[in-house]
Amino acid sequence: MSIRDRLQRWGENNTNVPEQVLIMEDSITQLEKSSYHELKSKIHQKLLDRVDLSVMERLPSDRLMNEIKDLVEQLLNEEKIPINLAERGGLVSDIQHEILGLGPLEPLLADPTISDILVNTYNQVYVERRGRLELTDAHFADNRHLMRIIDRIVSRIGRRVDESSPMVDARLSDGSRVNAIIPPLALDGPLLSIRRFPAAPLKMDDLVRYKSLTPSMAEVIAGLVKSKCNILISGGTGSGKTTLLNIMSGFIPASERVVTIEDAAELQLQQPHVVRLETRPPNVEGKGEVAQRALVRNSLRMRPDRVIIGEVRGPEAMDMLQAMNTGHEGSMATVHANTPRDALSRIENMVSMAEMNLPAKAVRQQISSAIWVVVQVSRMTDGKRKLISIQEITGMEGDIITMQEIFTYSQTGVDENGVIQGHFHATGIRPKFAERLKVFGIPLRDELFDPGKIFQ
Structure with a gap:
């Protein structure tokens, strides 16, 4: 009988378990984890020594998974390692993930409730669920193991990360956004951040159901997109700018040609006529970089009906404004701002x-x-995302750009569970763009702008 089994049996017969026993049991857990990782590394290495992965990778994925499973089972039998069926199954699955996927991150990527995966060196992995950060049990064997996974991610899209280029933006096959930063910039070891997006893109009705905005706000936003108003989406990091941009793009007519420009492609537009452009970083010699500004300029020669910029962050802002002012109405972009x-x-x-x-x-x-309208989104302190303001740009007074707020969210407090309390309401101002929407056959009802209507 193992030490763990003896402790468990002893605990069943004794209700008051001394603290020393709990510490001993935790130490045994750490020892078992260490032994498991040693075993996994040993079997993994033997597998790599025995087979030519470059040949195996030509097989269909299902067959390749089965081949790896059979080889791992064979190695376990040859080594005569005494492990039960559950442990054997877990070991086979982990080695499959190591060879074909992203190792310890695979179970997290398979969890649809996780929106962010934050790897703080090899032994600490956090995830975000429903707006709250949680520490997980997942970890890598060491920093070299984590570096192998980072290299695998960035090499798939033709990018690199090394001491000469220690920061990289990349993406996974499902469109998830990836950022990695390694030593010497990261002092304690490699850092990896993965921003995930839902497998099924959200719709405007979903945002209304989650109380991120009101039905009135949703109706006005849909009208703005259909009537080809230029819209700027503003918000902080993780506030939902890209998600909202994806949802708003769903109102673009299928007959229009849309060109998207991004640093790391993550937009998931549903229209049939979408052309996607992505920037390119410099190569090892520091040459070959293609920045967003060059792509914006080139996009204007591609006969777009609309240009969508994933995030404006540099001199391409000038070319974006000129595009909006020279016939490419209905263009949209996001920007970081409070x-x-x-x-x-x-x-x-x-x-x-x-x-x-x-x-x-x-x-x-x-x-x-x-720019006709600025839409402000925010990630609240309780983790929920809300569209907190829709403001119309009305022109200039002297040297100042004038704006008027059409809808707003007012926070009134926080309850005992840390949940934000507040309400949405219209300001009572009927926007100037209502006339443009009317011309496009989208009349806005007066009750949409009734300040007396409060939405919790």
């Missing part, structure tokens, strides 16, 4: 990066004529 006013200031600062030497007033006039 308020709609801050979003416009950031766009102005990014235009200055284009080195056009334009006076501030001229830049603001470009912004005020190009």
